[in-house]
Amino acid sequence: MRRRLLLAATLMLGALFAPAAAAQDYAAPPAAATQDDAVQHATNVPERVDIITPHITDSHSLEYPCLAPGWACHLELPRWKPIHIGGLTLDLSPTKHVVFLWIAAALCLVVLIGGARAHGGSKPDKSPRGFSNGIEAVVLYLRNEVVMPNVGPHGDRYVPFVLTLFFFILFANLLGMIPYGATATGNISVTAVLALITFVMVEVAGMRTLGKKYIGTIVFWPHDMPLALKLPMTVIMTPVELFGKFTKPIALAIRLFANMTAGHVMVLALIGMIFTFGASFIGLAVFPFVMVVAIMLLELFVAFLQAFIFALLSAVFIGQIREAAH
Secondary structure: OHHHHHHHHHHHHHHHOOOOOOOOOOOOOOOOOOHHHHHHHHHHOOOOOOOOHHHHOOOOEEEEOOOOOOOOEEEEOOOOOOEEEOOEEEOOOOOHHHHHHHHHHHHHHHHHHHHHHHHHOOOOOOOOOOHHHHHHHHHHHHHHHHHHHHHOOOOHHHHHHHHHHHHHHHHHHHHOOOOOOOOHHHOHHHHHHHHHHHHHHHHHHHHHHHHHHHHHHOOOOOOOOOHHHHHHHHHHHHHHHHHHHHHHHHHHHHHHHHHHHHHHHHHHHHHHHHHHHOHHHHHHHHHHHHHHHHHHHHHHHHHHHHHHHHHHHHHHHHHHHHOOOO
16 A cells, blocks of 8 residues: 555656746847957857756756767757646646656656565565665655654654655756756756645645644634633734745745755856866866865765755654644
């Protein structure tokens, strides 16, 4: 049953995420006063190549290695006709980040179902070995140390959801660190949908656990105060309770988006310093190179850390609402 829930949650995450494609704007060179100036400008001024913005933004093309200048070629993704719903126009064409979300979902299926099969097919007196044993250790740690202590009693039903969040975000983070890859979690649309799904799960958990007492998580009603104080406190604190519900998913979305974007901007900015120094200052390029290696190692740690924090906070929020009216 747990494996089926995990599979369903993974497919849900992979199918729902459709981040909007970001348009890539390129600045045109300044207009030349005369034709001779235009020719001189075209022949003497090197073409400016933006290597930072295309890497951290979405697009309708994929990069792949080739022998072209820049060692990268572009594969245009199919463009579909927009869907018009009233005055709303939806472009469901696949983008670079959508493709890497599909890849992350596929990796979740392969790794987790493969690990579950290795565990189920092992002998009773022997545990899985190798990679499957490592996956089992991570799953057990998340269940025993993250989900169960924070969600509370009967929290097994929420283990598949938290595990799916962790592994899906982890794979999406790591895919952005490989050459020609893209960090889908550096797209605010992706992190917002992840946070929205978590918000729905938190509220549903509260409704299932609290029943009629769920209204106490929305309307503040102090039972230990006289009526003369209850009414003004309810009027003042109820908006605060509602505001607190929505700040949690906003914090989840912005935290993951900002952390995954900031590291790539720093790496690409340091790489740009190498080209800024040029051949005449080749000795100064050693310092940016060392810093890039250090930040890439830090980014590897951040990829795991942000997936863990997102899963941990999701479990904490579920546990908080389940105990809200007790």
